[in-house]
Amino acid sequence: MGFKDLLVQDAKNVFLNREEFADMHSINGKPMPVLVDDNEILERDKSKLMNVTITGIYKERKLIYVATDNLGAKPAPDDLLNFDGAWYKVNDCTDEAGILCIEMEANRS
Template sequence: MSGFKDFVQSDLSTFFNSSEFATSHAINGKEILCVIDESLIHERRLQSRAEAVDGVFSKEIILYVKTVDIECEPLRGEEFRLDGSLFFVEEVGHIGGVLEITLVANES
């Protein structure tokens, strides 16, 4: 008998499908199907009390990737390359076989 977690795992192929939600990106040099969310991070940013420094702003994105597709779970503060751009890991969460990785890059 299959449980809820089994159904969630089988449904991941729907979300991580290049014809549906996912797109292929170079993550630390490896092409992986993932989902990038820049709108949710915008909402979180509006609720935060981050202070700006003149001439510097941060680019933030949330990256969703299947846990099995990433070789090693990233750690907070670690360097992370996405499509050749350097980011730093701000936060990592686990959601039913998916890693939710918040990435930050300082830009001027």
Template sequence: MNNFRECFEDDLDNAFFDLDDFADEHTIDGKKCVAVFTTTEIVNGKMSYGLMKATLNPKETAINKVQPLLFVRKSDLRAKVTPNSMITLDGVKYFVQQVTTTQGVCRLVLEIHAV
């Protein structure tokens, strides 16, 4: 009989990081890996989809802030990803706003400004 940790790791591999279910192949800093990438983030209990107005200049209407989420195994990332660092995901550079690691899975809140 498997213990909880083994069952949890099996669920990660067979469901969450399964290419047929949630995950896709991505290239992160030149390394191919399986990850879940989405432009949906939960902010204060409400869903926020993709483009959000930047608050840097209230009169500016051409700049939008995109905050996608990336879920990836910690072992698939470079040595250490920290807030305010940059990663390249599928050829696009993103700022890392927040990093949370739970049970070997990293949740990265990324940010890119689009014009």
């Protein structure tokens, strides 16, 4: 087993371990361990908060981590994902050593 294989194995067994960090969520109707990172999405939004206009409609943003092989194909920007029964548009998706980091958003009121 090579170093990259060990990284992928550790990512699943530690980072996406349901007893450590991840929780079970549903993506496109398929249950899987997912880590939702609300803190990182807030950090990414800090620079944008100064220019917010209150209109009654807002964007709900989520940043999630999921095993690449659990989700299947890597979603492209503007793809729609059903996360726990709610639809989100994918803004960005990167594959980080067997873990997909997906930034997504939805309009809410």
